[in-house]
Amino acid sequence: MDYLSLVSIVCAAFTVAFGAIGPALAEGRAVAAAMDAIARQPEAANTISRTLFVGLAMIETTAIYCLVIALLLLFANPLLV
Amino acid sequence: MNSPLDSTILFQLGPVPIAQSVVTTWVIMAALVLGAGLLTRRLALLPTKPQAALELFVATLDTQIVETTGANPSPYRAFIGTLFLFILVANWSSLVPGVEPPTAQLETDAALAILVFLSVIWFGVRGGGVGGYLRSFASPNPVMIPLNMLSSVTRVFSMFVRLFGNVMSGVFVIGIVASLAGLLVPIPLMALDLLTGLVQAYIFAVLAMVFITAAVATGTAGATTADPATSPKEKDI
Numbered sequence: 110m111d112y113l114s115l116v117s118i119v120c121a122a123f124t125v126a127f128g129a130i131g132p133a134l135a136e137g138r139a140v141a142a143a144m145d146a147i148a149r150q151p152e153a154a155n156t157i158s159r160t161l162f163v164g165l166a167m168i169e170t171t172a173i174y175c176l177v178i179a180l181l182l183l184f185a186n187p188l189l190v
Numbered sequence: 191m192n193s194p195l196d197s198t199i200l201f202q203l204g205p206v207p208i209a210q211s212v213v214t215t216w217v218i219m220a221a222l223v224l225g226a227g228l229l230t231r232r233l234a235l236l237p238t239k240p241q242a243a244l245e246l247f248v249a250t251l252d253t254q255i256v257e258t259t260g261a262n263p264s265p266y267r268a269f270i271g272t273l274f275l276f277i278l279v280a281n282w283s284s285l286v287p288g289v290e291p292p293t294a295q296l297e298t299d300a301a302l303a304i305l306v307f308l309s310v311i312w313f314g315v316r317g318g319g320v321g322g323y324l325r326s327f328a329s330p331n332p333v334m335i336p337l338n339m340l341s342s343v344t345r346v347f348s349m350f351v352r353l354f355g356n357v358m359s360g361v362f363v364i365g366i367v368a369s370l371a372g373l374l375v376p377i378p379l380m381a382l383d384l385l386t387g388l389v390q391a392y393i394f395a396v397l398a399m400v401f402i403t404a405a406v407a408t409g410t411a412g413a414t415t416a417d418p419a420t421s422p423k424e425k426d427i
Contacts, residue, residue, distance in 0.1 A: 177351055
């Protein structure tokens with residue numbers, strides 16, 4: 110196997126692995142804070158969960174970027190033709 | 191395994207290659223238009239069951255728009271509602287065997303994001319005039335002009351990558367699990383995919399709404415008061 114494709118595959122795995130750590134921790138904190146807020150103020154649950162969903166999508170974007178980079182490395186790598 | 195970045199070409203229409211996602215998109219659009227036409231053909235004061243369901247949907251949509259923006263929902267209802275419905279149906283079309291959702295292709299998502307980008311300009315110009323819209327780029331102070339111009343492009347790009355990544359990864363994971371484990375194993379993942387599809391459609395619509403309101407509100411400079419709950423979200427983006 111070619112040296113470049115080997116590096117690409119390993120890098121794709123590392124991209125997804127490390128790219129998932131940050132968003133996972135961040136989403137955990139966000140959900141925990143939202144749960145806390147809903148427990149204190151159950152009548153505000155609608156607003157809180159709507160904002161939570163949008164915020165989660167924002168956080169998730171970083172993981173999605175990592176996924177896209179990994180896919181580019183695997184399927185559309187400009188160095189491997 | 192096929193690359194998720196490529197699109198399958200079904201047939202050629204003259205010199206134009208027609209991809210599978212284009213056919214799916216047109217089928218979904220035809221179904222939505224036909225369904226809307228049939229449902230609204232005979233509107234009555236005393237609603238039938240389908241009409242009541244439709245009214246419930248439109249009322250929910252209006253409530254969401256008002257809660258997100260604090261503005262009158264009527265100018266935005268058609269665009270945001272169509273965006274939400276189309277993305278929802280497109281995401282859920284992966285349930286039909288053999289159909290790949292068009293939102294799992296880069297091109298469809300890019301087209302939707304460009305629509306949002308153009309509609310931000312359109313609603314911004316309509317709300318505050320050309321001058322008001324251009325002034326909204328210098329909104330906190332003129333130092334922010336390059337950053338605001340950059341962010342108006344990158345936030346749309348991030349919407350597009352977000353929708354693509356979520357839907358495509360769902361389809362991809364189901365494909366991998368089905369090829370590894372067999373017939374019934376991917377069903378929980380497909381259920382998760384339904385939730386992801388709904389949430390992504392909702393988020394796309396809400397973000398489009400937030401961007402449009404930001405352009406309109408800063409363009410008219412305080413003439414319309416936005417809901418204070420939206421301002422932290424705008425800051426994040």
